[in-house]
Amino acid sequence: MRKNTLGEFIRQRRDALEMSQRELANLLKLKASSHICDVENGYRQLGEEHLQALADALQVSLEEIQAHDPRAPLSEARELLEQKPEYIHALNRVMRRAPLLSPEELIRRVEQPSHTENPP
Numbered sequence: 845m846r847k848n849t850l851g852e853f854i855r856q857r858r859d860a861l862e863m864s865q866r867e868l869a870n871l872l873k874l875k876a877s878s879h880i881c882d883v884e885n886g887y888r889q890l891g892e893e894h895l896q897a898l899a900d901a902l903q904v905s906l907e908e909i910q911a912h913d914p915r916a917p918l919s920e921a922r923e924l925l926e927q928k929p930e931y932i933h934a935l936n937r938v939m940r941r942a943p944l945l946s947p948e949e950l951i952r953r954v955e956q957p958s959h960t961e962n963p964p
Contacts (some may be wrong), residue, residue: 850912851884857902858884871901889915 858868858880865884866877867953872894874880882888890898890940892915925931942950 848912849886850889850909850914851886853912854880854898854902855884855910857904861903863901866896868901872897889913 846894854868858865864877865880868873869875869877869880872880874894879888879890883890895913896906899909902909936949945953
């Protein structure tokens with residue numbers, strides 16, 4: 845099952861709250877409601893400085909917003925790669941060996957218990 849994009853998530857929550865794009869833009873202190881329209885349609889992104897206000901306005905957690913925002917994991921990955929550059933080589937090897945695996949399948953394989961781990 846495909847996860848909603850951040851724009852789709854915003855539109856669904858805003859609609860559920862019966863909130864207009866203009867109202868949401870005002871809560872985020874944006875100059876134009878067209879910015880919200882563009883975000884919902886995938887043409888623009890909100891600045892990271894707006895994410896907490898967005899979560900508050902949509903009555904969800906920041907974590908729920910970040911779960912739909914591809915930048916959150918990207919910034920975490922960038923930080924990890926800066927701290928431990930050897931992960932770059934490991935990631936490249938994984939991607940070369942598993943180019944046909946979906947991200948979901950890759951995660952499933954990494955998270956599945958190893959036969960060498962001690963049972964609980």
